[in-house]
Amino acid sequence: MHAMKALVKERAEPGLWLVDVPEPVLGPGEVKIRVLRTGICGTDLHIRKFDDWARQTLTLPLIVGHEFSGHVVEVADGVEDIAVGDLVSGEGHLVCGKCRNCMAGRRHLCRNTIGLGVHRDGAFAEYLTLPATNVWVHRTPVHPDVAAIFDPFGNAVHTALSFPLVGEDVLITGAGPIGLMAAAVATHVGARNVAITDVSDERLNLATKLGVSLALNVSRDTLAEGMRRLNMHEGFDVGLEMSGNPAALRDMIANMTHGGKIAMLGLPAADFAVDWSTVVTSMLTIKGIYGREMYETWYNMSVLLEKGLDLSPVITDRFSYEDFDTAFNTAASGRTGKVILDWSA
Ligand SMILES: NC(=O)c1ccc[n+]([C@@H]2O[C@H](COP(=O)([O-])OP(=O)(O)OC[C@H]3O[C@@H](n4cnc5c(N)ncnc54)[C@H](O)[C@@H]3O)[C@@H](O)[C@H]2O)c1
Numbered sequence: 001m002h003a004m005k006a007l008v009k010e011r012a013e014p015g016l017w018l019v020d021v022p023e024p025v026l027g028p029g030e031v032k033i034r035v036l037r038t039g040i041c042g043t044d045l046h047i048r049k050f051d052d053w054a055r056q057t058l059t060l061p062l063i064v065g066h067e068f069s070g071h072v073v074e075v076a077d078g079v080e081d082i083a084v085g086d087l088v089s090g091e092g093h094l095v096c097g098k099c100r101n102c103m104a105g106r107r108h109l110c111r112n113t114i115g116l117g118v119h120r121d122g123a124f125a126e127y128l129t130l131p132a133t134n135v136w137v138h139r140t141p142v143h144p145d146v147a148a149i150f151d152p153f154g155n156a157v158h159t160a161l162s163f164p165l166v167g168e169d170v171l172i173t174g175a176g177p178i179g180l181m182a183a184a185v186a187t188h189v190g191a192r193n194v195a196i197t198d199v200s201d202e203r204l205n206l207a208t209k210l211g212v213s214l215a216l217n218v219s220r221d222t223l224a225e226g227m228r229r230l231n232m233h234e235g236f237d238v239g240l241e242m243s244g245n246p247a248a249l250r251d252m253i254a255n256m257t258h259g260g261k262i263a264m265l266g267l268p269a270a271d272f273a274v275d276w277s278t279v280v281t282s283m284l285t286i287k288g289i290y291g292r293e294m295y296e297t298w299y300n301m302s303v304l305l306e307k308g309l310d311l312s313p314v315i316t317d318r319f320s321y322e323d324f325d326t327a328f329n330t331a332a333s334g335r336t337g338k339v340i341l342d343w344s345a
């Protein structure tokens with residue numbers, strides 16, 4: 001049995017531990033991957049902190065992480081179209097394949113979804129195995145850093161492409177890594193105005209590098225003021241909620257045009273009130289978004305990159321996996337774009 005390095009939640013207390021664990025063994029229908037890069041997600045920060053959600057959700061010990069890129073090193077008998085040496089990313093939601101939605105091909109709506117690096121061992125390791133049906137092969141050249149963030153990029157694309165954006169005025173609340181990628185997508189596909197809000201000037205500065213029409217700090221300026229700057233009179237056509245912050249959704253609802261559409265990705269930490277009478281009288285549509293569509297979103301992502309979408313400004317920090325503590329602290333600061341760990345050395 002070979003050993004490998006992995007970032008493990010070993011004990012029921014704050015922290016993560018870089019330890020030697022056995023390399024995973026290939027099972028039927030699976031692919032074994034040598035991990036090159038991983039992305040740090042908010043979920044990983046919750047797991048490191050060991051907050052209430054993590055306490056209730058995790059069974060320890062657990063190899064964490066779900067955002068990765070890597071090279072295929074082994075393929076089970078009978079797996080077709082994936083070859084040793086392929087550069088791949090992975091869909092971190094493992095679905096049952098048997099429920100009504102799975103049977104109908106709506107796999108993102110599976111009720112029995114299992115999360116990589118949450119409900120089973122994840123990708124912050126030198127190797128991982130995944131069902132072949134969860135492996136996305138990059139058929140066009142992609143940098144391994146960008147391939148490592150296909151999971152959150154997919155959240156951004158799934159949300160952004162939920163409603164038609166061509167010629168529309170789009171409001172994105174939250175300029176975290178996912179909001180930034182959604183802004184890049186909305187601009188790329190031909191929205192008229194793309195306005196993005198946050199309370200962090202560092203993140204809004206990143207947004208301006210992506211060519212948004214307006215990057216607004218809502219701790220200083222109101223959305224009404226933002227609309228004036230854009231010479232907008234009737235409200236936003238499409239809203240992408242990407243902060244999880246109650247005030248952001250309330251503000252969005254108040255500034256939508258009649259018949260406006262809201263796609264909501266941000267995960268609020270608790271219940272909160274919204275002005276439902278405005279939702280009704282403005283005839284708004286609010287759609288919840290979880291994960292990525294399998295595999296339409298993945299197709300969209302690859303094609304967007306092939307047609308010149310540039311995500312490089314979104315990746316701001318890179319560390320060796322050995323410096324994971326510094327990397328996690330950087331991601332937790334809330335001031336950066338995406339933070340990448342390099343596992344290739
Ligand atoms: N539904 C899903 O499948 C899914 C998947 C991944 C992440 N998420 C959620 O999506 C959201 C975005 O993810 P992320 O990784 O970019 O998160 P993040 O926490 O890095 O970014 C959220 C940003 O919102 C900003 N913000 C806070 N209050 C605000 C306000 N009032 N107005 C505007 N912005 C405000 C924060 O400063 C931060 O920059 C999070 O809520 C996350 O939990 C959902």
Ligand SMILES: [Zn+2]
Nearest residue numbers: 041067151152
């Ligand atoms: Zn993630």
Ligand SMILES: [Zn+2]
Nearest residue numbers: 096099102110
């Ligand atoms: Zn299912």
